[in-house]
Amino acid sequence: MEKIIVHGGKRLSGSVKIEGAKNAVLPVIAASMLASEGTSKIYNVPELADVYTINEVLRYLNTSVNYENKTIMVNAIAELYTEAPFEYVRKMRASFLVMGPLLARVGHAKIALPGGCAIGSRPIDQHLKGFEAMGARVSIGNGSIEASVDGRLKGSVIYLDFPSVGATENIIMAASLADGETVLENAACEPEIVNLAEYLNAMGAKISGAGTGRITIVGVEKMHGAEHTILPDRIEAGTYMIAAAITGGNVLIEDSDVEDLRPLIAKLREAGVEVREELGGIRVIGTDHLQAIDVKTMPHPGFPTDLQAQFMALMLKAKGTSVITETVFENRFMHVEEFRRMNAAIKIDGRSAIISGACDLQGAEVSATDLRAGAALVIAGLVAKGYTRVKRLHHIDRGYVDLAGKLAALGADIERVRVSESEQTAPAAAAEEVLPQLAANPKFA
Ligand SMILES: CC(=O)N[C@H]1[C@@H](OP(=O)(O)OP(=O)(O)OC[C@H]2O[C@@H](n3ccc(=O)[nH]c3=O)[C@H](O)[C@@H]2O)O[C@H](CO)[C@@H](O)[C@@H]1O
Ligand SMILES: C=C(OP(=O)(O)O)C(=O)O
DSSP states (O other): OEEEEEEOOOOOEEEEEOOBOHHHHHHHHHHGGGOSBSEEEEESOOOOHHHHHHHHHHHHTTOEEEEETTEEEEEOOSOOOOEEOHHHHTTOGGGGGGHHHHHHHHSEEEEEOOOOBTTBOOOOHHHHHHHHHTTOEEEEETTEEEEEOSSSOBOOEEEOSSOOHHHHHHHHHHHHTSBSEEEEESOOOOHHHHHHHHHHHHTTOEEEOBTBSEEEEEOOSOOBOOEEEOOBOHHHHHHHHHHHHHTTOEEEEETOOTGGGHHHHHHHHHTTOEEEEETTEEEEEOOSSOBOOOEEBOSTTSBOGGGHHHHHHHHHTSBSEEEEEOOSOTTOOHHHHHHHHTTOEEEEETTEEEEEOSOOOBOOEEEOOSHHHHHHHHHHHTTSBSEEEEEOTHHHHHHOSSHHHHHHHTTOEEEEEEOOHHHHHSOGGGHHHHOHHHHTSTTTO
16 A cells, blocks of 8 residues: 655745656547558557556457557457446446447447446446447446447437537447447537547548547548547646646646646736746746636636646635536535645535635545546645645556655645555554554654
8 A cells, every 4th residue: 555745845946847648648549449451659658557448448359559668559450349237347437438339340349337436426328328329329227338230330419418528429420330420419528539530530530620529531442551649638727827826836737738737827817827938838927826716627728627626625725705606517526625634615505615714724534536636636745734644545546647756846745655554544643553663654654
């Protein structure tokens, strides 16, 4: 078991390099199964637990995946296996993205139901509606979803009830090999969708309109491997921007795309943070007069839900009261309870959190309840008095490459340490008896 231990009080300075985007690389790897010829070479792949998970899913489905030096080679020309059991998909909901490619390429897919997760129930009805509109028969039973089609999928007009990122990706992948034209209305516009469409087009697909709410896909008979580079991770970049801002630091975020970060940049500026666009990246200069502001999460180009928890950490230190409204997921406030352990005063009212700012944050033992909640707790720890100990790091590892190491390089007093099972589970009061040598050290107390 490991923990991140952070001692608050240091201003961050220097520069940090941003990795390839988790939310782009996962659909891109899944899409590689559409190629019945050639090998794909995917660059700028971040070393994340989720990447290893999707690689395992593909290998199980009889695809060859080779991952070295941030580059993945995928070859899917062998006969594909079309069933992905729960043990393979349980770790990561994005595993469901193999359904579109399998259905389009082989005409059959049976995937274990991804189930709910900490941030909400996350149904997949919009993915299935799209497959059915293209002629697939879909059935759900015994914990799995099975879809099949005789011959090819048929192009169709599909309207999404909500611009779901995953449904948009699954449907454009499936439609790429369908017979005829598919028009997807109310599609998600996230930059990761544009990156996926660029890859699919390089593989021989005919997709236009990605990045808008109306995507047109003219189906092709065959696709081939292609070279592709994953775009920078706007959520990782945003996380370091907020970390710089909360500490009153001065940090250059390298290798990030300013256009994709407009919603966050606007909100940081509104809160009094200086954000400069420089040649080498985005410079964030914190202020000692942070102002409370309201934020509402929305599909892109709205404020991203994946930065909501981190922004809430920032608002804990701002002057005044702020309201953060989560409209994308129904239950993405799990971090609030953990912030309260750090002395935060936050009220939940339906889909809104009301945050009393200028909080005297105190270090505490807290749990990463999900990926971004974990990052938000680390950010709060950067300005809390004393030591914050964040556990359940497997969530953080899904989406951040060496979060503690990168923050340490920016000057934070932070380390990732291995702790024994007993210390991890022991109630705080009993920790002294269990591990006196650790309890004597204020970092572990
Ligand atoms: C791997 C990946 O890219 N994950 C991102 C992706 O998740 P994901 O693709 O799962 O998110 P969606 O955009 O699909 O979900 C958004 C909302 O739509 C609902 N919904 C979705 C599909 C569906 O068929 N029916 C339905 O009701 C979900 O429950 C949720 O409330 O987009 C989210 C929204 O920006 C991000 O937070 C995730 O980081
Ligand atoms: C919610 C997220 O990811 P996922 O959809 O993979 O759970 C995230 O990246 O914040």
